[in-house]
Amino acid sequence: GAVVSQHPSWVICKSGTSVKIECRSLDFQATTMFWYRQFPKQSLMLMATSNEGSKATYEQGVEKDKFLINHASLTLSTLTVTSAHPEDSSFYICSARDGSTPLHFGNGTRLTVT
Amino acid sequence: SQQGEEDPQALSIQEGENATMNCSYKTSINNLQWYRQNSGRGLVHLILIRSNERETHSGRLRVTLDTSKKSSSLLITASRAADTASYFCATVGNSGNTPLVFGKGTRLSVIA
Numbered sequence: 001g002a003v004v005s006q007h008p009s010w011v012i013c014k015s016g017t018s019v020k021i022e023c024r025s026l027d028f029q030a031t032t033m034f035w036y037r038q039f040p041k042q043s044l045m046l047m048a049t050s051n052e053g054s055k056a057t058y059e060q061g062v063e064k065d066k067f068l069i070n071h072a073s074l075t076l077s078t079l080t081v082t083s084a085h086p087e088d089s090s091f092y093i094c095s096a097r098d099g100s101t102p103l104h105f106g107n108g109t110r111l112t113v114t
Numbered sequence: 115s116q117q118g119e120e121d122p123q124a125l126s127i128q129e130g131e132n133a134t135m136n137c138s139y140k141t142s143i144n145n146l147q148w149y150r151q152n153s154g155r156g157l158v159h160l161i162l163i164r165s166n167e168r169e170t171h172s173g174r175l176r177v178t179l180d181t182s183k184k185s186s187s188l189l190i191t192a193s194r195a196a197d198t199a200s201y202f203c204a205t206v207g208n209s210g211n212t213p214l215v216f217g218k219g220t221r222l223s224v225i226a
Contacts, residue, residue, distance in 0.1 A: 034214070043218045044214075108155065
């Protein structure tokens, strides 16, 4: 079945640094990828929709200059948390669509900013 | 933005009992899906029901959909300790390439 690989699984970084999270579709071409964020004991909140070769569409309240999304190829999208702060600590999950339903999810990245 | 509420927020049952979780949503949908998430892990797709269906099942899972009430329920029969997880409903809208919109989830604990 379709597989989405997300890397890293977890990362701890210092406040003020930037962190890049990769999301790869391993055996299909993902024209669209979605990035979600999940705070502890809460649901997944959509951050942005990423279409290959175009700018991402951000949800209301998500700072596009802080959460940089690049979807340069049909198999890779990256989310960069710039100048991370402790309040950015969260679980970030990507998902990808291969034209069918349902979406395929990565295993998530747990970000801890100290 | 989130669609709505899952009910209950948390549920604790004994192994062997049935677990029922409900989900409400706000907008028209193409389909509704249920996912499972173990603590701090990724999502596992469980089952999908389309907007023109009223009920579907897979193994020990039974899902109903009432589009007039904009609600769905997930029934897990003969629960097992391994079913302990958070369960989320998620909806897909009718227009174009829309993302999943998740409910708030139900934390299920199955006690052996």
